[in-house]
Amino acid sequence: MKFGVVVFPGTWSDCDFHYVIGEVLHQPVEYIWHRERNLAGFDCVVLPGGFSYGDYLRAGAVAGRSPVVEALGDFIAGGGLALGSCNGFQILCEAGLLPGALMRNECLQYRCQSTHLLVETVDTPFTRALRVGQVLTMPISHGEGKYYADPNTLRTLKQRNRIVFRYATSDGQVTKDANPNGSLDNIAGIVNEEGTVLGLMPHPERAAETAMGGTDGLSILQSLLGTLVEDGGFLRR
Amino acid sequence: MTAPEPKVTVDLANGLGLTAEEYDRIISRLGREPTYTELGLFSALWSEHCAYKHSRVFLARLPQRGARVLQGPGENAGAIDIGDGWAAVFKMESHNHPSFIEPFQGAATGVGGILRDIFTMGARPIALLDSLRFGDPEDPKTRRLIKGVVGGISWYGNCFGCPTVGGEIAFAPEYAGNPLVNVMCVGLVRADRIFRARADGPGNPVFYVGNKTGRDGIHGATMASATFDGHAEERRPTVQVGDPFTEKLLLEACLEAMQTGAVVGIQDMGAAGLACCTSEMPARSGTGMEVELERVPRRETAMTPYELLLSESQERMLLVAARGREAEVRSVFAKWELDAVEIGRVTSGDELTVTFDGDVVARVPVEALAEGPRYQKPMAPPSWLAERQAWDPATLAQSKDYNEALLELMASPAIASKEWAFRQYDQQVGINTLVLPGSDAAVLRVKGTRRALAVATDGNGRHVFLDPRRGAAMAVCEAARNVSCAGGYPAGVTDCLNFGSPERPEILWQFAEAVDGIAEACRALDIPVVGGNVSFYNETSGQAILPTPIIGVVGVLDDAERLATQSFKAAGHRVALLGPPDVSLGGSEYLWCRQRLVAGRLAPLDLGVERRVQAAVRSAIGAGLVTAAHDCSDGGIAVALAEACVTGRTPIGCTVTLPEGGRWDGMLFGEGPSRVLVAVDGTAAREFEALMAESAIPWQWIGVTGGDRLVIRIAATAIVDLDLLRIDHAWRNGFERHMA
Numbered sequence: 001m002k003f004g005v006v007v008f009p010g011t012w013s014d015c016d017f018h019y020v021i022g023e024v025l026h027q028p029v030e031y032i033w034h035r036e037r038n039l040a041g042f043d044c045v046v047l048p049g050g051f052s053y054g055d056y057l058r059a060g061a062v063a064g065r066s067p068v069v070e071a072l073g074d075f076i077a078g079g080g081l082a083l084g085s086c087n088g089f090q091i092l093c094e095a096g097l098l099p100g101a102l103m104r105n106e107c108l109q110y111r112c113q114s115t116h117l118l119v120e121t122v123d124t125p126f127t128r129a130l131r132v133g134q135v136l137t138m139p140i141s142h143g144e145g146k147y148y149a150d151p152n153t154l155r156t157l158k159q160r161n162r163i164v165f166r167y168a169t170s171d172g173q174v175t176k177d178a179n180p181n182g183s184l185d186n187i188a189g190i191v192n193e194e195g196t197v198l199g200l201m202p203h204p205e206r207a208a209e210t211a212m213g214g215t216d217g218l219s220i221l222q223s224l225l226g227t228l229v230e231d232g233g234f235l236r237r
Numbered sequence: 238m239t240a241p242e243p244k245v246t247v248d249l250a251n252g253l254g255l256t257a258e259e260y261d262r263i264i265s266r267l268g269r270e271p272t273y274t275e276l277g278l279f280s281a282l283w284s285e286h287c288a289y290k291h292s293r294v295f296l297a298r299l300p301q302r303g304a305r306v307l308q309g310p311g312e313n314a315g316a317i318d319i320g321d322g323w324a325a326v327f328k329m330e331s332h333n334h335p336s337f338i339e340p341f342q343g344a345a346t347g348v349g350g351i352l353r354d355i356f357t358m359g360a361r362p363i364a365l366l367d368s369l370r371f372g373d374p375e376d377p378k379t380r381r382l383i384k385g386v387v388g389g390i391s392w393y394g395n396c397f398g399c400p401t402v403g404g405e406i407a408f409a410p411e412y413a414g415n416p417l418v419n420v421m422c423v424g425l426v427r428a429d430r431i432f433r434a435r436a437d438g439p440g441n442p443v444f445y446v447g448n449k450t451g452r453d454g455i456h457g458a459t460m461a462s463a464t465f466d467g468h469a470e471e472r473r474p475t476v477q478v479g480d481p482f483t484e485k486l487l488l489e490a491c492l493e494a495m496q497t498g499a500v501v502g503i504q505d506m507g508a509a510g511l512a513c514c515t516s517e518m519p520a521r522s523g524t525g526m527e528v529e530l531e532r533v534p535r536r537e538t539a540m541t542p543y544e545l546l547l548s549e550s551q552e553r554m555l556l557v558a559a560r561g562r563e564a565e566v567r568s569v570f571a572k573w574e575l576d577a578v579e580i581g582r583v584t585s586g587d588e589l590t591v592t593f594d595g596d597v598v599a600r601v602p603v604e605a606l607a608e609g610p611r612y613q614k615p616m617a618p619p620s621w622l623a624e625r626q627a628w629d630p631a632t633l634a635q636s637k638d639y640n641e642a643l644l645e646l647m648a649s650p651a652i653a654s655k656e657w658a659f660r661q662y663d664q665q666v667g668i669n670t671l672v673l674p675g676s677d678a679a680v681l682r683v684k685g686t687r688r689a690l691a692v693a694t695d696g697n698g699r700h701v702f703l704d705p706r707r708g709a710a711m712a713v714c715e716a717a718r719n720v721s722c723a724g725g726y727p728a729g730v731t732d733c734l735n736f737g738s739p740e741r742p743e744i745l746w747q748f749a750e751a752v753d754g755i756a757e758a759c760r761a762l763d764i765p766v767v768g769g770n771v772s773f774y775n776e777t778s779g780q781a782i783l784p785t786p787i788i789g790v791v792g793v794l795d796d797a798e799r800l801a802t803q804s805f806k807a808a809g810h811r812v813a814l815l816g817p818p819d820v821s822l823g824g825s826e827y828l829w830c831r832q833r834l835v836a837g838r839l840a841p842l843d844l845g846v847e848r849r850v851q852a853a854v855r856s857a858i859g860a861g862l863v864t865a866a867h868d869c870s871d872g873g874i875a876v877a878l879a880e881a882c883v884t885g886r887t888p889i890g891c892t893v894t895l896p897e898g899g900r901w902d903g904m905l906f907g908e909g910p911s912r913v914l915v916a917v918d919g920t921a922a923r924e925f926e927a928l929m930a931e932s933a934i935p936w937q938w939i940g941v942t943g944g945d946r947l948v949i950r951i952a953a954t955a956i957v958d959l960d961l962l963r964i965d966h967a968w969r970n971g972f973e974r975h976m977a
Contacts, residue, residue: 009574010482012398016668019684049666051396054482110391110661141395141663206665211682211797 001225004032004042006088008063010055013048013086013205020208021046025221034063037071044081044224045072047088049141049203059102059144060087064094072097081125081224082197086142089189089199098192098199099157100149106182110143114213115180115202117188118168121161124195129223135172136165136216138202140180145201147183147190157190165189165200242273242543249273253280253456259610266605274591274598277543278606281456281509282516285773288609291739292771295752303765305728311521313354313434313505315767316426317729319793321686324428326360329368329421329694329733329789331772335476336418340385344418345393345479349551351422352397353505356488357554359432359495360424363667364681365394367404367420368694368733368787372413374650374975379408382416383658383976389479390420391661396481397488401662402670402679404694406972407651409835411698414777419733419770421789423692425683432495434504436518436526436557439585441501443526444563445511446494446570446577447487447553449536453477454510454549483552483575490573491554497569499562506553512546512606514555515581516589520607525586530593534576542591542598557583619743626703628836630822636902639875639949639956642827644967646872646906647879649830653971675884676802677719677868680794689797691725693790697871698783699824699835700908705747707839708824709754709786711910714847715870716790717762721851722866722913724800724858725792730759732769732788737781739773747784748773755786761844762851764790783835801858803867804885808943810864810916812893814874815929815936816850817843820907826871827906840909846934847911853932854913862925865916875905875949875957877914879964882947888961892948893940901956905949916942 005017014031021029032045034052039045052063063069069091076082076097084092092098105111119127119134130136149157157163165188169178179186181201189200204217243249250260253276263271263279271279285291301309307324308316314328332347348365355362367390372379383406394401399422436443454477494500502522504514511533519526530545540548556577558566563579570577584590589606591599636642646652659674671689672680678693695716700708717727732755737744759766775782794800822828823837857863869877874895882890895904917925929936947964949957 010396010485012485012666016666019668050398051482051485054396054480056482109388110395110663112395112663112665113660139665141665143395203665206668209668211671212665212668 001027001043002041003027003029003044003046004039005029005046005048006032006034006068008034008052008066010052011048011050013050013203016205017046017048020205021221024208024218032068034066034068037067039071039075039080042080044083045075047082047084047091049086049088052087052091060090060094063091069095076197083126084199085203086201089201090144092197092199097197098190099153100147102144103146103148104144105146111180112139112141113180114139116168116170116178117165117202118172118174120163120166123161124164124191124198126198126220126223127164129219133172135168135170137214138204138207138217140202142201145181145183147187149184154184160193162191163187164191164198245270245273245276250276254284255280259283262610267601272599274542274546275601277547278512278599278601281512281547282606283609287509287513289771290610291612291614291745291773292748293611294613295749298752298756299766300756300759301765301767306765306767307428307431308767310768313357315729315731316358316431317767317791318428319690319728320688322428323683323686324426324431325423325690325791326355326358326426327421327423327731327789327791328354328768329419329731329787330770331733331735332418332420333415333735333772333775336386337416339476340382341389342478343476344386344389346477346551347418347420348390348393349479349481349484350507351420352399352484353507355422355424356491357432357434357503357505358426359430359492360426361492362399362422362424363669364423364679364692365399365401365420366692366694366789367401368696369404369406370412370417370698370785371408372410373408376413379413380975386416386418387658387661393479393481395663397485398666400664400666400670402664402681403674403692406655406658409698409783411780411783414780415775415782417735417782417785419787421694421731423690423791432500432503434518435502435522436524436583437501437522439524439583441560441583442558442563442579443528443581443583444556444558444566444577445533445553445580446556447575448480448483448550449534449576450545450548450550451536452540452544452548455544455547477549477551479551486573486575487552487554490570490575494566494569497565499558499565501557501559503554503556506555508549510547510549516603516606518555518557519583519589520603525584525588525603526581527584527590528581530591532578532580534578542593546591614740614745615742616746616749617742618746625836626838628823630837630903633822633831635900639901639905640959643875643879643957643959644963645830646826646876647964648967648971649826650972650975651826652872652876654969655972657973657976671797671800672723672802676723678723678725680723680800682797687796689794689800691720691723691792691794693719694787695719696785696787698785700839701751701784701786702835703824703837704839705750705784706754707842709751710758711842712786712788713755713758713762714842714910715868716788717764718851718868718913720790720792721854722801722868724855725794726855727762727764727790727792729791730764730766730788732766732786734771735775735782735785735787736773737776744781751784751786758844762848799859799861801863801866803881804865805881805889805891805916805942806864806885808889810918810942811922811938812891812940812942813915813917813936814912814939815853815915815934816912817846817935818898820873820903820909822903822907825906825908827902842910849932849934850911850913853929853934854915857915857925857928860928862921862928863915863917867914869912869914870908873906873908878949879947881914882961883965883968888945888965889942890944890946890961891940891942894950895939897952901951904951
């Protein structure tokens with residue numbers, strides 16, 4: 001499975017995703033410059049964290065209109081997968097590839113901390129290796145991660161089972177205290193209608209090695225590869 | 238339209254911070270009156286901030302050489318060999334004055350400046366640490382400063398993409414009018430790919446790269462070389478404004494340009510901006526430089542040569558390229574959408590020649606600018622010192638309730654959790670951070686090797702106030718001990734020396750003593766000082782700060798898997814105390830909390846014992862024998878034990894018995910050097926004992942981990958017996974309650 005990691009001016013999780021995909025997951029991976037429009041040959045395009053174009057407008061607003069993101073629509077329509085983490089999630093929302101918006105954290109401060117994520121659906125290529133109700137541990141690092149969507153959109157997300165991760169306690173309770181940024185319904189990650197585009201605020205690449213404190217983030221990338229999980233729960237796609 | 242230039246007089250020179258003697262010296266050096274622009278160059282480069290004129294004679298006493306040193310002081314940053322072909326590049330700098338005037342931008346541009354110092358050397362920054370000092374957080378004005386400073390650090394470091402992994406925050410009334418913002422950065426570079434701030438090769442083109450120049454920060458270096466009066470806010474225009482996004486682009490562009498091989502030398506335009514680079518770079522290389530100022534990219538109109546040379550606009554570099562390879566440099570910066578404009582060339586002479594629209598506005602020997610005056614002003618111990626030291630601990634009433642006393646210490650803002658600040662900082666970008674902030678030292682892996690770096694900063698103004706020499710030596714020891722407690726051997730020091738006005742004899746005495754103390758400790762522990770910074774004039778309306786040398790230590794772990802953290806990991810582990818029994822309540826956090834008093838004598842420091850204790854801790858960690866290691870510092874052994882209990886993933890209690898000796902509050906809360914708490918899995922106890930015997934250090938078993946209480950006995954009496962939840966609550970809320 002070939003991954004592409006997009007580099008915008010101001011992106012900083014690009015090297016981390018590249019390292020995890022190449023050195024930990026042992027999959028082919030290349031950087032994609034933000035001016036690139038040709039995404040042929042990639043199976044999954046990663047939009048990493050950072051401050052694309054400085055995020056001096058709204059987070060992700062400029063990157064959401066960049067050449068590479070404009071090309072992403074056709075790539076996804078052609079069956080390609082896209083994963084946006086942190087700034088990548090903000091960009092996907094700004095580009096209209098995912099619904100809703102990410103607003104300033106309710107505490108009005110940047111937050112870097114460990115969070116627990118309740119897995120709400122395994123019916124996506126990104127979560128097939130997981131179990132519904134499983135709790136993942138992954139760090140967040142953002143100032144604008146408060147997810148918002150209008151009531152109709154939220155209803156659709158729920159009906160179509162498109163809320164993938166919600167902030168929860170370590171034992172899986174979705175509570176206000178477990179919500180680090182004031183996100184609507186504790187939403188931490190969602191997918192598009194087809195399940196081929198995942199956006200999440202937490203950083204899976206920072207939870208991909210035991211030395212870094214855990215491997216729950218790696219399981220998202222492993223899901224894409226169709227690796228068998230412990231219980232043999234699913235087979236290669 | 239530009240206003241006519243002011244007439245150059247001695248009064249004008251005084252107004253720019255130069256003395257009458259210095260003005261005369263300029264005239265004799267040039268053989269004529271300087272032009273207005275030239276006077277500006279001298280005023281900036283001969284400022285205390287740039288020229289170290291009051292400190293240089295003392296700084297020469299610091300040990301600066303060592304087998305691992307690849308670059309000592311005098312460059313943008315120091316560098317040490319860490320093995321496997323890698324070098325750690327690091328430096329600490331102050332941004333105290335700007336942060337008081339405008340805390341958010343002052344602190345932010347402090348981060349920006351130190352990041353550039355690291356990546357001009359060709360290194361990618363991997364870690365930031367901030368050593369901050371403020372007044373009492375009860376004071377709303379101080380809280381505003383804390384919020385601004387932490388917000389500025391968070392904004393700049395996070396957007397740039399370098400994790401903030403450590404540092405400390407402490408408080409004393411003396412910092413209320415002069416907060417300290419010391420920022421340290423560590424970067425990694427291949428040892429044979431270090432770049433330097435040189436202008437070699439006459440004929441080579443000189444490029445201006447990065448952000449455009451505005452009028453911000455003009456005379457920032459001069460501002461940082463004066464004390465404040467009641468009108469500090471009026472100096473706000475001398476504070477620079479940061480742009481972390483542009484800095485990130487500048488990082489990537491510089492590192493990519495260096496990869497091409499077309500870069501000869503490069504220097505950050507920090508303090509004194511273009512003036513500093515265009516004189517220091519040729520001065521290092523024994524060359525000259527010609528600069529055509531009208532080519533400098535600007536974002537404001539009608540800027541004068543004076544303003545262009547002295548602007549401290551951020552995110553800019555001066556780069557000397559190899560002649561004939563200009564296109565390679567231009568294409569890299571174009572890719573990152575940054576200016577890269579050829580503004581001059583290296584010459585074979587020894588002069589800096591600055592022209593503006595064809596007119597020569599300055600022609601000065603670079604050596605004259607780069608080598609400022611050096612002073613050795615009178616110094617004398619402060620008259621009040623003997624009285625302060627003579628304080629008798631017997632006059633302090635014994636505490637009635639040691640549980641309450643310990644809770645009060647854990648809730649003291651200096652000791653309490655700094656989570657409020659650290660959660661605003663990205664701590665992990667780069668995925669190297671093996672040990673997050675909150676332990677003795679942060680640990681970062683070096684990808685592609687088995688090694689890791691341990692980094693820590695330390696400095697205790699109260700200790701240095703009472704005994705500058707020993708207090709400063711103890712700061713070196715503590716920072717090194719923190720690194721040793723993580724399992725790293727201390728390999729290099731950077732220091733940031735924060736003091737009042739050196740023109741006062743007692744301040745200069747404090748400074749000289751402190752430098753000697755640092756030198757003695759660094760020699761004894763065999764750690765070279767590879768760079769740093771002096772910040773004088775930390776005074777407002779005559780009130781000087783506590784003398785505060787901050788020591789940053791970078792250590793190396795040969796095996797990243799053999800590291801230790803401060804928290805207890807499981808019940809049933811034996812607890813040992815390594816090091817001498819000597820402690821003192823003089824200058825302690827306990828004395829401060831009880832009586833708001835800074836007095837007494839410090840505990841003795843035996844540098845040989847210190848060295849052996851640290852070696853013993855590292856050996857034990859390296860052999861995989863200890864499950865926790867924690868330095869006993871502020872608040873003494875009682876606080877160290879409490880921290881080990883509550884700072885882990887799950888709280889783990891312990892019961893210890895301290896040997897009898899002296900008054901109980903001293904035994905619990907007295908502070909002394911060379912003491913380390915370790916936890917040892919019972920199965921490793923024999924091997925640990927053998928190792929300690931070989932180490933020839935004082936040590937003893939004092940107890941065992943387990944339960945949900947901290948119990949400290951002296952003889953048969955449990956003088957502390959506390960539920961961990963209460964300790965945890967005090968520690969978590971002690972600082973945060975002020976900031977929420």
